Structures are given as structure tokens and as C-alpha cells.
Amino acid sequence: MNPITPTQQRELVCSTALFTDLYQLTMMQGYWLEGMHTQPATFDLYYRKQPFQGGFAVWAGLEPALDYLESLRFSAQDLEYLASLNLFRADFLEALRDWNFGGTVTAFREGRIVFPHVPLLSVTAPLWEAQLVETALLNSLNFQTLVATKAARCVIAAQGSPYGGQVVEFGARRAQGPNGALSASRASFVGGATGTSNVEAGLRYGLPLSGTHAHAWVQSFGSELEAFRAYARTYPDDAVLLLDTVDTLQSGLVNAITVAHELREQGHELRGVRLDSGDLAYLSRRVRAGLDEAGFPDVKIVASNDLDEQVIASVIAEGGRIDVYGIGTQLATAGGNGGGALGGVYKLAALNGQPKMKLTGDPIKSNVPGDKRVWRGRDADGLLAYDVLTLGEAPQTGERVSDPTNPLRASRLPELTWEDAREVVMRGGQRTFPADNLTTIQARALAELGQLQEGSLRLLNPHGYKVSLTQDVAELRDHTSEEIRADKVGV
Amino acid sequence: MNPITPTQQRELVCSTALFTDLYQLTMMQGYWLEGMHTQPATFDLYYRKQPFQGGFAVWAGLEPALDYLESLRFSAQDLEYLASLNLFRADFLEALRDWNFGGTVTAFREGRIVFPHVPLLSVTAPLWEAQLVETALLNSLNFQTLVATKAARCVIAAQGSPYGGQVVEFGARRAQGPNGALSASRASFVGGATGTSNVEAGLRYGLPLSGTHAHAWVQSFGSELEAFRAYARTYPDDAVLLLDTVDTLQSGLVNAITVAHELREQGHELRGVRLDSGDLAYLSRRVRAGLDEAGFPDVKIVASNDLDEQVIASVIAEGGRIDVYGIGTQLATAGGNGGGALGGVYKLAALNGQPKMKLTGDPIKSNVPGDKRVWRGRDADGLLAYDVLTLGEAPQTGERVSDPTNPLRASRLPELTWEDAREVVMRGGQRTFPADNLTTIQARALAELGQLQEGSLRLLNPHGYKVSLTQDVAELRDHTSEEIRADKVGV
Known part of the structure; x- marks a missing residue:
């Protein structure tokens, strides 16, 4: 795999200032008119529930989000359009002309394993800068984290086979818009997929490409055999033949075996076959046996047809012999239990040094106020044990901590090795590091997945991971909440 | 609403030839090497199952698909990238340099109501042209049809209220990539939404914009009252105040009523309030009553918080008094029963005048071969009654037709008025009509939704719509299938 250099990348759509909700712009003007726009604000981005009822999420979409922040400007066309809405004053729009994002971003590096209620990314910037970027940050991070997590789950399922198993992403045709497809290809790779069928994603992200042929290829010839021969002629070393246009086993x-023999006589080897319908466990066993008996133990079996991690696990449990899982719809749209969308949010946690929170009618929707640090604790085996939110230094062994959603669930911290889990990835609107390439990001994800406690990778009812608040964070939340209620009663 | 003119539109991402699956390109080269690439082919695009277990779908994404076909070219960068893959011959890549799409497209106009197993769009073009475009056509039409259908279902639910009800799309932060968000804004409008919060979508598609303010606005001020006053100062005629940062009813x-009085004293009226948490049926009744008693019966109530058509229906059934439903996640990702993706496919139906089909292991995945026409029958009241696939002329009263998935389910056609439901929308790679604007497309959708039989709009277990094949189509399918099996036996 050769990741392309950033200069070869194509411009991403919507790296424009208008890819935002209208209310961000109306609030910006309001802050500006009130003279509050330059007050230093901190917003936390986090989510509340692990997707797919699983035990982890793979943090993805950070680098594209940083690209967005670095390039964010209002173009003349943007300003002309905003003027046409009759909502914005000319002097405010003039102030946007030289506007850019100059804030600080503290975040988990892309590819890390993350958990609910932990601030994964915090933006500290003048209020109007931090406000505008909410929509685009959430769009990039919610969707890519969701898809990377789905991909990792599929990879974990595929690796459950004693024969190994790879995952490639085939989802462009069912993805949610063209960029939905490209983002999905990228995020699938972060989560451990080994490639994509999407050629544009190959170019943009340097991803390995993968593909076979369609039923239309077979239908276009006088017979299936003729079609297979023609494909093998064209790609003598790369042919993967689709078996189910007529009948998988009988035809x-x-x-395919006939063509594999013919290729071998010419000094080539058939690369693989693809199954796209029927009982994949049964058919893959039969096809594997047939290929092995005919002398082709190295011909790979690729499967597609509405796969997801549950189908993969079930195929393997029944002795299926699939080498490569081509996953389309379920990967590109990240469907399934609690899938479809990651409910990440972006909440004001501090302004002018004062902690900020919202109460709302749903207690779980309250945020944790204040400028926090996230410490990740590992046990003596190096396995992940705790994420703890503090107001500064690392937590101490024996320190009392509580669950962010239920103060009654308290515990004392065991002896762990603590890591300050987030880094300042952007300062003054500029990256503090060169952008991570996707190979590095994928390696980071796979390494940390391997550091989860036993049972955390289970697809359903996994081992739960502990996220906690130190006492001073919990007290700050109680205190802030009381102050807000006092104000309400005073109204 | 003023749709922007096409020249103001921004270039859509991925209107490039590489937004396709790798196998389309490897098959193209194969057809080219075999000398088959210019054979005239017809592919049908259709889906097999109504989304959301509903009774209809709103056909959307056609105009962007035609934009793609018209602008499809291989750039120098594209060809350079393909050359780097070591899969393609230099002379083939040279042949792509002047390649464009010159085919004919026959389709339902965008916004029409459509049903499973009906070819919604057929491409007739030289085989290699028709093959390449599969991925991008499916991407545009699958996703936008899904979202437009979801939007229509939400609009139908909202209109179930005796007080009316509008739907606006608020989904950018949860959408599947930036273009997923933009496509969703566009498709939501096709299905009857009245606007979007996404400013970029407003510019690109001329959509009305909608927005309120966030919790962060309230949190940024010393008190909620101060925050409301500041927002009303900034937008005296457009302020929609978010009520739940502290406590919806008590604060x-x-x-909001205090600010509404203050605005009125200055000659303005509060535009609305927004609920974003808690029991929306209960809170909206209480808020409506409070506003009415205070003398503000015209202040609108906007609601958000993970809404979909089922939540809307339930709020209305319990007497909720919501005027505008802001729908985010569920609209932008089209979740829910059978949602997430529309399984549209694109299958070779004819080549060189010969009917083509695939059999596969799953009978429902077989296509209907041949060049077909789609006739839509309306009853004496003008209501939709039947879609019938024929090999040419309109079907006749009393003619025997059968179900495309079950030949045993046969019936005789009643007396209906038949319309040739599809039009040639592109010939020689050029549109035969000026592009429809979104106002026209939305009006077409809403008009035809009004022509469905009673019960067809029901959200669950709706009245079923009849799609049938004439006898000659059914016989052609049987005959083609037998020929393929005979070839298989002959192998």
C-alpha cells in the first residue's frame, strides 16, 4: 500500500464555511453584536452510548476534521449568499471576510479506542469560532467513528475463523451519497478493512483496491465458461470469478475449475472465486472442497451478499471457508443494532474560565462542565482498565471516582499506569503534528484493540469498560447544576 | 423559495469517472479487449422491497444522476492513477481519454411515486458505457429515494395533526459524510420537507433555511432570560427560543413569554419556541396553553430530539401541539424498519437485442429480461391501480397478468387508463429536457402521493400496490431462464 501524499489528494467537498447549520451563523452574529464573540470558550465533543451494543468504538475522522479547520474560510460567494438571506448585517458579513479558525484542539489521535462520556475532542477558541465548527466536526467524527467501529467488528468476526479472513469494503452503491461512500471507504480502512472497491477512494486515500466481476460480465457472453475464459485471458494473474450467475455448484x-486448469497450463494461477447468494456456509465448504480436490488449495473464496459481523460469525460457526468478506451496505451505512448514526454531541463546557453545563429534561443529556483532562489507566499487563476525567493531574491509586451517569456507582481506583490520553493536535488553527497517514492510524487502532480486556471485543453483551469522574469533577458538576437552578428560581 | 440557477451551483464532488467500483473498470477493459465494448446493452435499475415496510417510495436523485452522466470524463489525473494500478493496458487507457457517456436513459421523472420490481431507469448504451455508470447511478438513486421516502412518511405523519405540521431537515451533524448531508437535504425537500438547517444545501439547491439557537447560546449568558433577550434583540422578527437548557416549563x-411581551412592546412578535427533550406531547400541550393564555397564539412550537414518523404520529395521537418537526438523524440516515439503505440494483436485461437474465441461488434476485415498457394504470377516480411491464404496447382490459415474484399469483386487468410511465430523459448522452427544479419535483411527488389508493399512505401494513408482468414478459423470462439452464447442462 502506498498512501498518496497530501498534495495529490483532491479537494474534499464542503471544506467550506457554509457546511454548517444556519443557527451557528445566527448565533455567531448574535455573539458579535453582544461583543461576546472573542470570549474564550471550550466545547467538548463526546457521545453517550457505544454503537452496535458493543464494547468499544474506533475513533475516526479526526484528520479530515483538522483539514476542515485549517482550510476554513468564507468565500466571496459564501458571503454573497449569506447577504441574500436578509438575516445578516453588512458589517457582520464584512467581519467574516477575514475570519479563520485560530483555536486549540485537544483530542485523541485518530485510530484510538474510545468510550462513551469521555471528551474525545475539545475545542478552545473564541466563542464564535468554536461555535461555527460544531456541525462539520460532528459530521466527520460521528460518521467515520461509526463506520470504523463497524469495520473493526467485522474484522474481529472474520478473524474468528481458524483459517483467517479479511474484510474489504464494497459499499459505494448503497452508501449515503458520494462522499458518504468515500468517507466510508476511509473509515473502514481505519477499522481494519484491507481495501475498498471504490476507485476514487483509492486515489484520494491511497487505499488498496479490490474487485471481481459482475453478473453482467457472465450474461454478456454466450456461456458462463466463455465468460470466465475471457476474464482469465484479460487478468491471468488477478482473476476472481463470480460463481452464481447460473448455479454456484453445478455451473x-x-x-471455474476448468479455467483454473487452463490458466495453470499457461503458467498462471486463478486468484479466487466469489459467492454472492445462497447459503454461504454450505456453499463455501463445498466450493473449498471442490477447489482443493481439483488441486487448487490456494484459490481464495470471496463472499458478498449483505454481510455484517453477525452473518460472518454465523458462517464461521458453521464451518464456512471464506477468505475475504466483501461488505457493502452494512459497512457503508453502518447498520444494525444501534447503528445508522453515532449520536456524538458538542457541548459548551467552559466560557471565560467559568464552567458551563445544560440541564434539559433528559438527565443523560446533561454534560460534564469545566476544562477537563482525560487519563487512561492500564493494568500490569498493559490492558486498558479505566478512563478517568480530572481537572488536572493524573488520578491516584485508591482515589474515589464515580460513574458519569450515576453518582451512586462509585469505586476506588486500583493501581494503574496513567497516560494523558489526549494531545494538543492543533494550536492557533494549525496542526501541531504532520497529518497521520492511514496506515499509521489503522495500526494504532489494531494495536489498541489488542489491549482491551478479555471479553471487550465480544460482539454482543461485551465486558463493560469503566469511565469515571474524580470527586472534584463530580463536585463541579453538582455545584454548577445548583447555580443554574438557583438562577432559574430567581427569574 | 427561489431555486438558484444551475450556473450558481457548486461543482458536486465525485462527478468523476473514478467514483465507481474497480470491477466496472476491469470489466470495461475486458469488453474492450474482447471487441464487445460497443455492443448495445440495456440495464434496468430497480429495487425489490419497499423501504420502511411502507406502501410507496418517492423517486429521487435522478437529476444529480443525469448531471453525472453528462459530465462524465476521465481526467489526466484519473488516467495516471489507473496506470499506476498495473491492471490496465496503455492502449485501453488511451481509449478512455476521449470516452464519454453517449447513451439513452429512459426513466420515471424525479419525484414520481414508485414500486418494487419496476424498472425505474433503463440505460441503453454501448456495453462499456452502460457498465461503468452502475455504481454512481445506484449511489445517487438508492440514497435519495430512501431519504425522500422517509421525508414523505414524516410529512404524512405530521399532516395527521388537526393543527397541521411541517417537517424541516436538521441532520447535517449525524449524516453520513458531508455529501451524505447535502444529498439528504435535497432529497428531504423532494419528499415534502419545507427546508433545511444546512446552509451549504441552501446555496447549492436553493432550499429555504431554518434554524433556532443552541443550548450553548443560553449557557453563554449569565441567565436564560438574558440569553433570550439578546437573541430577540438580534432577530426581533425571526427569533425561535430554545426552552430546555434549564427547565422547559419552569424556566x-x-x-420566553417575558421576551414575547417585550418584543410586542417594541412592535415585533416572537416567531417561535423549540422543545428538544422530555415528553414532547405533554410539554407541547403545556407550552401551547401557556403561550395562548399569555396572548401569543401565533408563536409556533418547533420540536426536535430524535424524531421520526412513528414519534410524530404518537405525539399527535396524544394531542401534542407541535407546528414544526425538526428531524435530524432519522431523516439524514433514513433509519428505522428496513431503512438505512435502499437495495436498488442495476441488471443487464438485453445485449445485442437478446434478452439477458441472471438466475443465482436466491430466486428473488433474478431479473426480468428484455427491453420492457412500464405502463401505469389509473382507475376512474384517477387513483393509481397497477404498474404493468410489457414488451411494447399498453396492456388491455381483461388481459391476464402475473406477479413478478410469484407466477402463480395471476389476475385479469380491470378497465384502467394507461400511461407510458417513463420518458426518454437522455439521448446521446444529453438531457432531452431542461433539468427539473426542486419545486417542480416536490410538487410532482406530493401530487402523486395524493393519487394513491386509500390505505397506501399508512405507515405500517399499508394497502399493497399491484405490479405485474404481461404474459409475453413472463414467457420471455421462462424461456430465457430455460436457455441458460440448458447451457449450464451443456457445460
């Missing part, structure tokens, strides 16, 4: 397998 | 409503 496809027989013809 | 938000009280402060």
Missing part, C-alpha cells in the same frame, strides 16, 4: 464451480 | 416557557 460456476465446474467452469 | 424556558416563563422567560
Whole structure:
């Protein structure tokens, strides 16, 4: 794999200031008119529930989010359009002309394993800068984290086979818009997929490409055998033949073996076959046996047809012999239990040094106020044990901590090795590091997945991970909440 | 609403030839090497199951798909990238340099109501042209049809209120990538939404924009009342105040009424309030009553918080008094029963005048071969009754037709008025009509939704719509299928 250099990358759509909700702009003007726009604000980005009822999430979409922040400007066309809405004053729009994002971003590096209620990314910037970027940050991080997590789950399921198993992303046709497809290809790779069928994603992100042929190829010839021969002629070293246009076992397998022999006589080897319908566990066993008996133990079996982690696990449990899982719809749209969207939010936690929170009618929707640090504790085996939110220094062994959603669930910290889990990834609107390439990001994800406690990778009802607040954070929350209620009673 | 003119529109991402699956390109090269690439082919695009277990779908994404076909070219960068893959011959890549799409497209106009197993769009073009475009066509039409259908379902639910009700799309932060968000804004409008919060979508598609303010606005001030006053100062005629930062009834409503009085004294009227948490049916009744008693019966109530058509229906059934539903996640990702993705497919139906089909292991995945026409029958009241696939002329009263998935389910056609439901929308790679604007498309959708039989709009277990094949189509399918099996036996 050769990741392309950033200068070869194509401009991403919507790296424009208007890719935002209208209310961000109306609030910006309001802050500006009130003279509050330059007050230093801190917003926390976090989510509240692990997707797919699983035990982890793979943090993805950070680098594109930083690209967005670095390039954020209002163009003349943007300002002309905003003027046409009759909502904005000319002097405010003039102030936007030289506007850019100059804030500080503290975040988990992309690819890390993350958990609910932990601030994954915090923006500290003048209020109007921090406010505008909410929509685009959430768009990039919510969706890519969701898809990377789904990909990791599929990879974990595929690796459950004693014969190994790879995941490639085939989702462009069912993805949610063109950029939905490209983002999905990128995020799938972060989560451990080994490639994509999407050629544009190959170019943009340097991803390995993968593909076979379609039913239309077979239908276009006089017979399936003729079609297979023609494909093998064209790609003597790369042919993967689709077996189910007529009948997988009675026609496809027989013809594929014929072509595999013919290729071998010419000094080539058939690369693989693809199954796209029927009982994949049964058919893959039969096809594997047929290929092995015919002398082709190295021909790979690729499967597609509405796969997800549950289908993969079930195929493997029944002795299926699939080498490569081509996953389309379920990966590109990240469907399934609690899938479809990651409910990440972006909440004001501090302004002018004062802690800020919202109460709302749903207690789980209250945020944790204040400028916090996230400490990740590992046990003696190096396995992840705790994420603890503090107001500064690392937590101490024996220190009392509590659950962010339920103060009654308290515990004392065991002896752990603590890491300040987030880094300042942007300062003054500029990255503090060169952008991570996708190979590095994927390696980071796979390494930290390997550091989870036993049972954390389980697809359903996994081992729960502990996220906690130190006492001073919990007290700050109680205190802030009381102050807000006091104000309310005073109204 | 003033739709912007096409020249003001921004270039859409991925209107490039590489937004396709790798296998389309490898098959193109194969057809080219075999000398088959110019054979005239017809592919049908259709889906097999109504989304959301509903009774209809709103056909959307056609105009962007036609934009894609018209602008499709391989750039020098594209060809350079393909060359780097070591899969393609230099002479083939040279042949792509002047390649464009010159085919004919026959389709339902965008916004029409559509049903499973009906070819919604057919491409007739030289085989290699028709093959390449599969991925991008499916991407545009699958996702936008899904979202437009979801929007229509939400609009139908909202209109179930005796007080009316509008739907606006608020989904950018949870959408599947930036273009997923923009496509969702566009498709939501096609399905009947009245606007979006996404400013970029407003510019690109000329959509009306909508927005309120966030919790952060309230948190940024010393008190909720101060925050409301500041927002009303900034937008005296457009202020929609978010009530739940502290407590919806005890704080938000009280402060909003205070500000509404202050605005009125200055000659303005509060535009609305927004609920974003808690029991929306209960809170909206209480807020409505509070506003009415205080003399503000025209202040609108906007609601958000993970809404979908089922939540809307339930709020209305319990007497909720919501005027505007702001729908985010569920609209932008089209979640829910059978949602997330529309399984549209694109299958070779004819090549060189010969009917083509695939059999596969799943009978429902077989296509209907041949060049077909789609006739839509309306009853004496003008209501939709039947879509019938024929090989040419309109079907006749009393003619025997059968279900495309079950030949045993046969019936005789009643007396209906038949319309040739699809039009040639592109010939020689050029549109035959000026592009429809979104106002026209939305009006077409709402008009045809009004022509469905009673019960067809029901959200669950709706009245089923009849899609049928004439006898000659069914016989062609049987005959083609037998020929393929005979070839298989002959192998």
C-alpha cells in the first residue's frame, strides 16, 4: 500500500464555511453584536452510548476534521449568499471576510479506542469560532467513528475463523451519497478493512483496491465458461470469478475449475472465486472442497451478499471457508443494532474560565462542565482498565471516582499506569503534528484493540469498560447544576 | 423559495469517472479487449422491497444522476492513477481519454411515486458505457429515494395533526459524510420537507433555511432570560427560543413569554419556541396553553430530539401541539424498519437485442429480461391501480397478468387508463429536457402521493400496490431462464 501524499489528494467537498447549520451563523452574529464573540470558550465533543451494543468504538475522522479547520474560510460567494438571506448585517458579513479558525484542539489521535462520556475532542477558541465548527466536526467524527467501529467488528468476526479472513469494503452503491461512500471507504480502512472497491477512494486515500466481476460480465457472453475464459485471458494473474450467475455448484464451480486448469497450463494461477447468494456456509465448504480436490488449495473464496459481523460469525460457526468478506451496505451505512448514526454531541463546557453545563429534561443529556483532562489507566499487563476525567493531574491509586451517569456507582481506583490520553493536535488553527497517514492510524487502532480486556471485543453483551469522574469533577458538576437552578428560581 | 440557477451551483464532488467500483473498470477493459465494448446493452435499475415496510417510495436523485452522466470524463489525473494500478493496458487507457457517456436513459421523472420490481431507469448504451455508470447511478438513486421516502412518511405523519405540521431537515451533524448531508437535504425537500438547517444545501439547491439557537447560546449568558433577550434583540422578527437548557416549563416557557411581551412592546412578535427533550406531547400541550393564555397564539412550537414518523404520529395521537418537526438523524440516515439503505440494483436485461437474465441461488434476485415498457394504470377516480411491464404496447382490459415474484399469483386487468410511465430523459448522452427544479419535483411527488389508493399512505401494513408482468414478459423470462439452464447442462 502506498498512501498518496497530501498534495495529490483532491479537494474534499464542503471544506467550506457554509457546511454548517444556519443557527451557528445566527448565533455567531448574535455573539458579535453582544461583543461576546472573542470570549474564550471550550466545547467538548463526546457521545453517550457505544454503537452496535458493543464494547468499544474506533475513533475516526479526526484528520479530515483538522483539514476542515485549517482550510476554513468564507468565500466571496459564501458571503454573497449569506447577504441574500436578509438575516445578516453588512458589517457582520464584512467581519467574516477575514475570519479563520485560530483555536486549540485537544483530542485523541485518530485510530484510538474510545468510550462513551469521555471528551474525545475539545475545542478552545473564541466563542464564535468554536461555535461555527460544531456541525462539520460532528459530521466527520460521528460518521467515520461509526463506520470504523463497524469495520473493526467485522474484522474481529472474520478473524474468528481458524483459517483467517479479511474484510474489504464494497459499499459505494448503497452508501449515503458520494462522499458518504468515500468517507466510508476511509473509515473502514481505519477499522481494519484491507481495501475498498471504490476507485476514487483509492486515489484520494491511497487505499488498496479490490474487485471481481459482475453478473453482467457472465450474461454478456454466450456461456458462463466463455465468460470466465475471457476474464482469465484479460487478468491471468488477478482473476476472481463470480460463481452464481447460473448455479454456484453445478455451473460456476465446474467452469471455474476448468479455467483454473487452463490458466495453470499457461503458467498462471486463478486468484479466487466469489459467492454472492445462497447459503454461504454450505456453499463455501463445498466450493473449498471442490477447489482443493481439483488441486487448487490456494484459490481464495470471496463472499458478498449483505454481510455484517453477525452473518460472518454465523458462517464461521458453521464451518464456512471464506477468505475475504466483501461488505457493502452494512459497512457503508453502518447498520444494525444501534447503528445508522453515532449520536456524538458538542457541548459548551467552559466560557471565560467559568464552567458551563445544560440541564434539559433528559438527565443523560446533561454534560460534564469545566476544562477537563482525560487519563487512561492500564493494568500490569498493559490492558486498558479505566478512563478517568480530572481537572488536572493524573488520578491516584485508591482515589474515589464515580460513574458519569450515576453518582451512586462509585469505586476506588486500583493501581494503574496513567497516560494523558489526549494531545494538543492543533494550536492557533494549525496542526501541531504532520497529518497521520492511514496506515499509521489503522495500526494504532489494531494495536489498541489488542489491549482491551478479555471479553471487550465480544460482539454482543461485551465486558463493560469503566469511565469515571474524580470527586472534584463530580463536585463541579453538582455545584454548577445548583447555580443554574438557583438562577432559574430567581427569574 | 427561489431555486438558484444551475450556473450558481457548486461543482458536486465525485462527478468523476473514478467514483465507481474497480470491477466496472476491469470489466470495461475486458469488453474492450474482447471487441464487445460497443455492443448495445440495456440495464434496468430497480429495487425489490419497499423501504420502511411502507406502501410507496418517492423517486429521487435522478437529476444529480443525469448531471453525472453528462459530465462524465476521465481526467489526466484519473488516467495516471489507473496506470499506476498495473491492471490496465496503455492502449485501453488511451481509449478512455476521449470516452464519454453517449447513451439513452429512459426513466420515471424525479419525484414520481414508485414500486418494487419496476424498472425505474433503463440505460441503453454501448456495453462499456452502460457498465461503468452502475455504481454512481445506484449511489445517487438508492440514497435519495430512501431519504425522500422517509421525508414523505414524516410529512404524512405530521399532516395527521388537526393543527397541521411541517417537517424541516436538521441532520447535517449525524449524516453520513458531508455529501451524505447535502444529498439528504435535497432529497428531504423532494419528499415534502419545507427546508433545511444546512446552509451549504441552501446555496447549492436553493432550499429555504431554518434554524433556532443552541443550548450553548443560553449557557453563554449569565441567565436564560438574558440569553433570550439578546437573541430577540438580534432577530426581533425571526427569533425561535430554545426552552430546555434549564427547565422547559419552569424556566424556558416563563422567560420566553417575558421576551414575547417585550418584543410586542417594541412592535415585533416572537416567531417561535423549540422543545428538544422530555415528553414532547405533554410539554407541547403545556407550552401551547401557556403561550395562548399569555396572548401569543401565533408563536409556533418547533420540536426536535430524535424524531421520526412513528414519534410524530404518537405525539399527535396524544394531542401534542407541535407546528414544526425538526428531524435530524432519522431523516439524514433514513433509519428505522428496513431503512438505512435502499437495495436498488442495476441488471443487464438485453445485449445485442437478446434478452439477458441472471438466475443465482436466491430466486428473488433474478431479473426480468428484455427491453420492457412500464405502463401505469389509473382507475376512474384517477387513483393509481397497477404498474404493468410489457414488451411494447399498453396492456388491455381483461388481459391476464402475473406477479413478478410469484407466477402463480395471476389476475385479469380491470378497465384502467394507461400511461407510458417513463420518458426518454437522455439521448446521446444529453438531457432531452431542461433539468427539473426542486419545486417542480416536490410538487410532482406530493401530487402523486395524493393519487394513491386509500390505505397506501399508512405507515405500517399499508394497502399493497399491484405490479405485474404481461404474459409475453413472463414467457420471455421462462424461456430465457430455460436457455441458460440448458447451457449450464451443456457445460
